[in-house]
Amino acid sequence: MASINKKEHFTDFLSRLESKELKELWEKDIHFKEKFFDYIYPDIININNPKILEFGVHAGFSTSIFLDTCKVNNGTLYSVDVNDYSNSFKDKNWNFIQSRDDDFDLLENKIPSKFDVILIDTIHKAKHVEKLIYHYF
Numbered sequence: 362m363a364s365i366n367k368k369e370h371f372t373d374f375l376s377r378l379e380s381k382e383l384k385e386l387w388e389k390d391i392h393f394k395e396k397f398f399d400y401i402y403p404d405i406i407n408i409n410n411p412k413i414l415e416f417g418v419h420a421g422f423s424t425s426i427f428l429d430t431c432k433v434n435n436g437t438l439y440s441v442d443v444n445d446y447s448n449s450f451k452d453k454n455w456n457f458i459q460s461r462d463d464d465f466d467l468l469e470n471k472i473p474s475k476f477d478v479i480l481i482d483t484i485h486k487a488k489h490v491e492k493l494i495y496h497y498f
Contacts, residue, residue, distance in 0.1 A: 393422045411436035416462040417482035418446040
């Protein structure tokens with residue numbers, strides 16, 4: 362991607378967020394801003410019609426940046442979590458699936474077979490991550 366003005370893009374991103382609480386979290390937590398916005402955003406913002414698969418929703422940091430990318434570029438975000446976060450975002454570009462990330466039979470009927478981006482942020486154990494990588498990649 363050509364050089365982008367990260368501060369300007371971050372301000373634009375925040376202006377599109379509907380959740381006041383999430384805006385405050387983004388503004389306060391420099392670690393998540395650096396991790397998601399400064400490093401991931403420049404690589405995904407120019408993907409047309411992105412299909413993004415996210416395992417793990419929790420506070421919604423990655424969900425919000427992925428969903429913003431999908432809204433800007435006419436894409437779809439599929440988020441999977443064992444906890445019910447279905448009411449966290451109301452957006453036509455978002456599909457929430459309450460499930461384990463390794464319930465392959467269930468998920469294969471609910472998600473596309475190919476993605477532009479996959480984020481694994483659930484169980485941080487080597488064997489579990491390996492299982493997901495071998496299945497989804």
